[in-house]
Amino acid sequence: MTGIAGELAHEQAVVDTMYVRLDTLRGTTANRLRNVRLEGASGTHQNRSERDAFATMYEDRAAQLDAVEDRLVFGRLDLSDGATRYVGRIGLTDAEHRSMLTDWRAPAAEAFYRATALHPGDVRRRRHLVTKGRAVTGLEDEVLDLDAEIDADALSGEGALLAAMAQGRTGRMTDIVATIQAEQDRIIRSDLTGALVVQGGPGTGKTAVALHRAAYLLYAHRRLLERSGVLVVGPSSAFLRYIDQVLPSLGETGVVSTTIGSLLPGVRATGVDEGQVARLKGLLLWRKVIRRAVRARERVPRHPVEVRVEGHDFVIHPRDVADAIARARRTHKPHNLARASFVRDMLGRLADQYRDFDGAPLSAEDRASVVEDLRSDRDVRVALNIAWLPITPERLVSDLYAKPHRLAEAAPELSERERRLLARDPGAPWTESDVPILDEAYELLGEDDSLARAEAQLREAERAQELEYARNVLSATGAGGGLVDAETLASRFAATGPSLTTAERAAADRSWTYGHVVVDEAQELSPMAWRALVRRVPTRSMTIVGDVAQTSSAAGARSWDRMLTPLLRDGWRLAELTVSYRTPATVADTAQRVARAAWLPVSDLRAARDVEGSLDAVRTAPGPEAVPDDAVVTAAVGLVKEFVGPDAGRVAVVAPPAHVARLADAVAGALADAVGAEEAGRLAAQRPEDAQVTVLSPRETKGLEFDAVVLVEPAAIAEGAGGTSDLYVAMTRPTQRLVVLHARDLPEGF
Numbered sequence: 125m126t127g128i129a130g131e132l133a134h135e136q137a138v139v140d141t142m143y144v145r146l147d148t149l150r151g152t153t154a155n156r157l158r159n160v161r162l163e164g165a166s167g168t169h170q171n172r173s174e175r176d177a178f179a180t181m182y183e184d185r186a187a188q189l190d191a192v193e194d195r196l197v198f199g200r201l202d203l204s205d206g207a208t209r210y211v212g213r214i215g216l217t218d219a220e221h222r223s224m225l226t227d228w229r230a231p232a233a234e235a236f237y238r239a240t241a242l243h244p245g246d247v248r249r250r251r252h253l254v255t256k257g258r259a260v261t262g263l264e265d266e267v268l269d270l271d272a273e274i275d276a277d278a279l280s281g282e283g284a285l286l287a288a289m290a291q292g293r294t295g296r297m298t299d300i301v302a303t304i305q306a307e308q309d310r311i312i313r314s315d316l317t318g319a320l321v322v323q324g325g326p327g328t329g330k331t332a333v334a335l336h337r338a339a340y341l342l343y344a345h346r347r348l349l350e351r352s353g354v355l356v357v358g359p360s361s362a363f364l365r366y367i368d369q370v371l372p373s374l375g376e377t378g379v380v381s382t383t384i385g386s387l388l389p390g391v392r393a394t395g396v397d398e399g400q401v402a403r404l405k406g407l408l409l410w411r412k413v414i415r416r417a418v419r420a421r422e423r424v425p426r427h428p429v430e431v432r433v434e435g436h437d438f439v440i441h442p443r444d445v446a447d448a449i450a451r452a453r454r455t456h457k458p459h460n461l462a463r464a465s466f467v468r469d470m471l472g473r474l475a476d477q478y479r480d481f482d483g484a485p486l487s488a489e490d491r492a493s494v495v496e497d498l499r500s501d502r503d504v505r506v507a508l509n510i511a512w513l514p515i516t517p518e519r520l521v522s523d524l525y526a527k528p529h530r531l532a533e534a535a536p537e538l539s540e541r542e543r544r545l546l547a548r549d550p551g552a553p554w555t556e557s558d559v560p561i562l563d564e565a566y567e568l569l570g571e572d573d574s575l576a577r578a579e580a581q582l583r584e585a586e587r588a589q590e591l592e593y594a595r596n597v598l599s600a601t602g603a604g605g606g607l608v609d610a611e612t613l614a615s616r617f618a619a620t621g622p623s624l625t626t627a628e629r630a631a632a633d634r635s636w637t638y639g640h641v642v643v644d645e646a647q648e649l650s651p652m653a654w655r656a657l658v659r660r661v662p663t664r665s666m667t668i669v670g671d672v673a674q675t676s677s678a679a680g681a682r683s684w685d686r687m688l689t690p691l692l693r694d695g696w697r698l699a700e701l702t703v704s705y706r707t708p709a710t711v712a713d714t715a716q717r718v719a720r721a722a723w724l725p726v727s728d729l730r731a732a733r734d735v736e737g738s739l740d741a742v743r744t745a746p747g748p749e750a751v752p753d754d755a756v757v758t759a760a761v762g763l764v765k766e767f768v769g770p771d772a773g774r775v776a777v778v779a780p781p782a783h784v785a786r787l788a789d790a791v792a793g794a795l796a797d798a799v800g801a802e803e804a805g806r807l808a809a810q811r812p813e814d815a816q817v818t819v820l821s822p823r824e825t826k827g828l829e830f831d832a833v834v835l836v837e838p839a840a841i842a843e844g845a846g847g848t849s850d851l852y853v854a855m856t857r858p859t860q861r862l863v864v865l866h867a868r869d870l871p872e873g874f
């Protein structure tokens with residue numbers, strides 16, 4: 125065999141050996157797991173814990189080996205010294221420990237993404253392997269030869285990349301490990317320290333890059349990050365579901381993902397604040413407001429308070445209260461914890477008065493009993509509570525919203541009109557913008573966790589013993605191989621209930637601090653939300669991705685510098701992505717013109733490809749009439765027939781929020797006639813996040829993408845709460861086709 129057929133056959137043979145090796149490893153892992161399980165639940169407690177720990181370790185390994193089935197091998201480098209190196213989703217070695225496959229995250233794989241004709245390093249040729257199942261179906265070679273004509277804008281593995289871009293979309297994002305581009309790779313492998321801000325237009329791969337970076341950092345800094353965990357923050361739970369396959373497909377499962385609204389364990393924020401209210405609640409001013417609100421619960425009485433305890437009169441003097449408050453504050457403990465110092469101090473001062481009545485000092489024993497009498501007296505308790513009230517964060521914040529005098533006292537900087545905007549009933553549900561304010565209150569109030577701390581100390585001592593034991597197990601069995609360290613194993617030996625992963629423990633603990641935090645759609649976060657996040661990553665090691673031209677929240681960022689410098693000072697650096705891998709050039713260029721005409725801070729954007737006939741603007745009715753529902757349904761149904769199939773393909777109608785519910789009914793009603801009852805039934809049964817046909821407001825499409833989009837009345841969208849940013853977002857969702865329906869004039873720039 126010669127030529128391409130010969131090359132394909134050769135690569136097939138290589139890929140076959142990799143899969144044989146993968147199957148062998150799977151078999152070994154499955155056997156080990158079976159043996160551990162066969163040992164049953166007998167034996168000492170320690171034996172059982174040990175078996176559980178090994179079972180979990182083998183389960184993790186099995187899951188990792190399963191996750192890499194698809195596109196196990198996707199690249200090959202031919203080096204100038206004649207050697208070849210295959211690159212894939214994990215590293216594989218043969219039975220003699222010789223490298224067969226290089227993990228894409230390893231330094232040795234970097235050249236696969238970075239080498240160019242201009243800077244080939246020691247790479248002579250880069251080959252992309254296209255596989256379907258276990259079969260090699262295609263090859264794409266790039267000879268990195270300085271004599272070749274050099275195009276600085278060239279994309280690496282263009283064929284593989286264009287094929288990936290043209291694929292029908294499902295409701296789940298996929299990984300891009302085979303086609304990462306050089307500008308993306310530089311970001312993925314950037315240093316762990318400090319905050320890295322990635323600014324880029326829509327579709328430049330910010331989300332993809334952020335997730336691959338998380339996988340890379342977990343690989344390169346596993347010891348550090350596995351224990352502390354990585355937090356991924358996204359704009360909505362729908363978005364988190366959209367991305368939730370990417371990290372597992374890269375073999376990583378130990379990551380906590382959340383929205384700002386669910387950041388606090390135990391607090392469910394279901395509401396959304398719009399416009400001015402969101403802006404006001406996002407202001408850093410709340411640092412002061414919450415501090416003042418807490419201080420307002422530490423109050424010196426205007427007049428002396430007399431109390432009678434066990435036949436003796438005592439006086440709570442304002443100056444004693446003032447002194448005790450000052451001393452308790454000097455402990456720098458949160459309010460609810462410092463209260464114990466305040467009470468102790470006050471009871472001591474009152475007990476001193478007792479000595480004065482008798483004329484003689486009390487014995488230590490008598491004094492203790494007087495203190496106890498005072499402590500259990502109701503009037504004393506009421507008086508001390510008025511002076512230093514224990515209060516929950518929820519109550520403190522809800523009082524600010526529900527009681528105008530409390531807000532006026534704590535937030536004199538706000539105008540009366542602004543304070544009125546914040547007013548609401550005590551039982552009203554929490555909103556996403558309340559969460560950072562509650563977080564601030566948690567921080568300043570603290571929880572009385574003395575019991576929890578005593579338990580934690582006990583656990584720590586037990587854990588030290590378990591760690592020692594786990595070390596012995598690891599060295600005796602040779603298990604681990606980089607997958608698990610003694611610390612992880614120890615946490616699984618732990619006798620305290622079911623073993624929790626780092627991710628599980630972190631998610632349940634408000635004060636958990638992470639080793640790295642990834643923030644997506646970061647432009648939407650308010651200053652207060654940033655403060656809450658930064659609190660969770662003391663090292664300030666963060667990956668922040670977003671686009672300040674897509675900001676729809678009134679509290680969000682229009683400039684990274686203005687948003688981040690006050691919080692991170694010079695601890696952040698900026699990287700930019702410039703190529704759109706989603707939107708066809710015609711659509712991307714139009715969206716850019718519209719955004720620029722509205723003076724949005726758009727980044728330069730170059731689309732990686734164009735698609736013929738990708739933009740269609742149809743005027744449905746001249747004059748002030750609205751776009752008729754029929755026209756929307758006809759356009760949507762046409763695109764569904766063209767793009768939606770049983771395995772993939774997604775169509776979205778994006779309309780002003782007020783029309784979404786009505787249009788959703790209309791489109792659903794028309795589907796049976798258009799695609800047959802069976803297919804319509806299949807589509808109707810899909811979960812919202814997987815829906816191949818869907819009607820959404822612009823805001824709901826943030827971060828998502830579809831093969832084709834029907835955009836309804838752009839002028840109305842641009843007049844909505846999110847302005848032209850929302851329109852820019854909506855226009856840049858499709859990978860193939862944008863159909864614009866408008867009754868009014870199109871906004872400037874179309």
Ligand SMILES: Nc1ncnc2c1ncn2[C@@H]1O[C@H](COP(=O)(O)OP(=O)(O)OP(=O)(O)O)[C@@H](O)[C@H]1O
Nearest residue numbers: 288300303304305326327328329330331332705827
């Ligand atoms: N190197 C690549 N190879 C293949 N596909 C890519 C590559 N980079 C990005 N993509 C694809 O481009 C699309 C857009 O990527 P992504 O959603 O990460 O962009 P984004 O910058 O976060 O967009 P937005 O600003 O709209 O949220 C995704 O389908 C992604 O898989």
